[in-house]
Amino acid sequence: MKETIGQKLQKLNIKAKFQEPLSKYTTLRIGGPAEYYIEVRTVDQFRETMEIAKENNVSVFILGWGSNLLVADEVFEGFVVRLKGDFEKMVFEDSVDECIVTAGAGVRLPFLLNRSINDGYSGFEPLAGIPGTVGGALVINAGGKWGTISDCVIDVKVSDFSGDIKVLRKKDITFGYRTSSLEGLIMLEAKFRINKSSKDKVLKKVTGYLKKRAETQPIGTYNAGSIFKNPGKKSAAKLIDECGLKGLKIGGVQVSEKHANFIVNNGKGTADDVHKLISEIKNKVKEKFGISLELEIKLIK
Ligand SMILES: Cc1cc2nc3c(=O)[nH]c(=O)nc-3n(C[C@H](O)[C@H](O)[C@H](O)COP(=O)(O)OP(=O)(O)OC[C@H]3O[C@@H](n4cnc5c(N)ncnc54)[C@H](O)[C@@H]3O)c2cc1C
Incomplete structure (x- = not known):
């Protein structure tokens, strides 16, 4: 019988969890489950994991501290790989x-x-x-x-x-x-x-x-740092603030009262809420200043 991906990883002593919620690993505390959440501890384990991904045509996402990410609410199909052990x-x-x-x-x-x-x-x-x-x-x-x-x-x-x-x-x-x-x-x-x-x-x-x-900055809250890059010499936070958006709430997330370029999650927010808030901010800034804000955070689908 053909070995499953899980069996291969287990045989190589590579730590893997299935359907692991990624919200645990992002500073925004948002993110649906990863089909495979994998921690590699050595270069050999890293290579073997990449080999298994290639053989099985599985996509790979490398997760750091999850502090610059908006991870979708849906399942991430593939490997989410974290570099632990020797990589630390x-x-x-x-x-x-x-x-x-x-x-x-x-x-x-x-x-x-x-x-x-x-x-x-x-x-x-x-x-x-x-x-x-x-x-x-x-x-x-x-x-x-x-x-x-x-x-x-x-x-x-x-x-x-x-x-x-x-x-x-x-x-x-x-x-x-x-x-x-x-x-x-x-x-x-x-x-x-x-x-x-x-x-x-x-x-x-x-x-x-x-x-x-x-x-x-809203230290001690669930957030992902600055959401948008500063456009040229202008401050994204200032533009958002001047649109009167501080405190704007959608679902469980809101534009920080302290720093307009931060979105904070009250613990119940979803990626969908954040996407809606991002759209709202982009539209308002475009309307008022004619500037298209570009995301600094990475979107993971
Ligand atoms: C409160 C707060 C303040 C912040 N302040 C700043 C700031 O002042 N300046 C600033 O630049 N950023 C800031 N950030 C954003 C963030 O901390 C940085 O961008 C940080 O470098 C992201 O690293 P990470 O390990 O968390 O990456 P993740 O968020 O896990 O991943 C971000 C991207 O990097 C990729 N990645 C991670 N590790 C690897 C790897 N080993 N190989 C290849 N790709 C990899 C991921 O695939 C993803 O695309 C802040 C965030 C927070 C929450």
Whole structure:
């Protein structure tokens, strides 16, 4: 008898759950079930999983911390793969005035930042308050007005969806505003260069950035960060605010009262509610300013 996908994964000791609700893994707490939710812990398991997906013609989605996503309410048919185990490791190699950091794509940015603060290195401060993984952050060049993750990148180890792995030097990658040429590839690991500073100095900077975020963002709510990219030099939040949309509610979700470019979920919201609210915002901004807002979050169907 032909082995099922589940049996193959089990035989290879790859952790898989079936019909696993993705709302558990997104910061917006929205998302229907994944047909297969898979955690790979080694490069071999990653390769084997990609091989099984290919053999069975199954689509694959790589999930990081789920902090930049709107996942549909319906079943995701295919593999939702998370990089755990070896992909959550980071190594700091100190020298006199700099440090080379090798971080797996599954490393959470706050861990990377905390370690660099403790060791007295400067470079990752612009990532303060961003709840992503190294992989998710590289793909969209996460950051803000204080800098982006690409500022410290030396190279990135990537794979294509066939499991072919190679290392891309920074000069071979294009990083832009919430975009990069890494889209369409799978990040496995990255090397960064950060510079010697002092713990106090770095901590002071990070504390300042976090304070600013706490003043302006709805921290502690279910949200996915900024919904729209800033159009050119204009602020999406300001445009939405000037349309009088703060607090606008549809179903279980609403435009944050604190930051107009955030949508918050009261715990009962659905992806459908968010889609409706997004349409409403886009229409109002287009009507009033003639500007078409572009999504920053990724939509997963
Ligand atoms: C409160 C809050 C504040 C935020 N502030 C900021 C901010 O200031 N600046 C900013 O840039 N972003 C911000 N974000 C958005 C988000 O945290 C970042 O975009 C983050 O980098 C997303 O990483 P992730 O691991 O959560 O990716 P996910 O949301 O899991 O995935 C996002 C995309 O990245 C892809 N991806 C994830 N991992 C990999 C991988 N290993 N290989 C290939 N593709 C991968 C996914 O397939 C998906 O397409 C904020 C979010 C929240 C909730």
